[in-house]
Amino acid sequence: MPKITFIEHTGEAHEVEGDVGMTVMEVARKADVPGIEAECGGACSCATCHVYVDEAWTSKTGSPEEMEEDMLDFAFDVKGNSRLSCQIKVTEELDGLIVRTPEKQF
């Protein structure tokens, strides 16, 4: 099972195992990782599952599609490596993925 590490803005890290096919948001929610609210339950319509993908992983996670990019307008402190975690699907390739959660979701 692919492992994902969520690092909070305080530096605290949470290593969580996910199943292939889940989204990164779902993996975080299942393990109650703080800092991911996911108000809309993964429908790409709330932007409260915003994360920063570790620079070493951005090529593997790919870039946001137009709908996600539009929704990122509603996130706070958006950067080049910003993603909505409900739009990243867990694959074997993403074993070891590191994402950072922002200090504040909107």
Next chain:
Amino acid sequence: MSNAPIETDVVIIGAGPCGLFAVFELGLLDIRCHLIDILDRPGGQCAELYPEKPIYDIPAYPIISGQELTDKLMEQIKPFEPEFHFNQRVDEIERLEDGRFHLKTDDNQEFITKIVVIAAGGGSFTPKRPPLPGIEEFENGSVHYSVRRMSDFAGKDLLIVGGGDSALDWTLNLAPIANSLTLVHRRDKFRAATDSVNKMLALREEGKINFLLGQMKEIKGENGNLSSVTISGPDGETEVACNRLLPFFGLTMKLGPVANWGLNLHENLITVDTEKFETNEKGIFAVGDINHYPGKLKLILSGFHEAALMAQKANQYIYPDKKVIFQYTTSSSSLQKKLGVK
């Protein structure tokens, strides 16, 4: 604004899918409704949060979008001539001596009604507040999440943030009356309608507005009066002097005044029975996402069922002497007459 109170049989709070379907079930029983919603159009979450997204679990619709479902419900309830009061939030509900209820909205519209149906979903839609430290202090005059009176912005130095229709529409509308106007967005692509984007670009070209690529970082001022906002963009930080800020980052649902109406709650949801979906106050019902009972599922189809049972009880309150006969819309000529199909 202060209008004469509207007297009616039923007021429905919330025009989401469940409030809309309640109009239908009540209408079949000859009960007419007024609906109040803080949004500017019907549909609740379906219209505001996911108009384009498909729903797969509406019975008999293998696939239907949030907006399509709203449009179909509006068509279905048309024969019952519901009256809508948009852009208003119900703040108060009080029982009168004669047993009816007195409701008041934040726009000072009053209603006197025999029955209240709360279909408030996840609560009232409220603008998202940017998580900037201290922003609350400026909300009494300098920071606005909507525009009620354009004249409040005449001659001011405005900073508008966002890339959707609200941000662009207000940029276009307020530019002619503002002293200065700066639009800030995090990228040079806008979600707003192409026509508005083109008009905004023209204003920018003519030097009538400033455009800045970036995001809000810090907000400054004294005694609730805004003086500047720091924008961090690709070329570093810029401090923009302004005395009015309009951030447009969409809406989120907040329970709001529902909590103050003296109803029994379970984790911010109104507890009801499962026979008639009535609250602890006789004559106040709650249907859809806002209610709670053992086994509750927050699904549109559950709300539809709840509305049907609620209507039966409301009917008894409104027409205590009417004999209740169970009828199918397929075969009852009197129901078909009400629907205008016969």
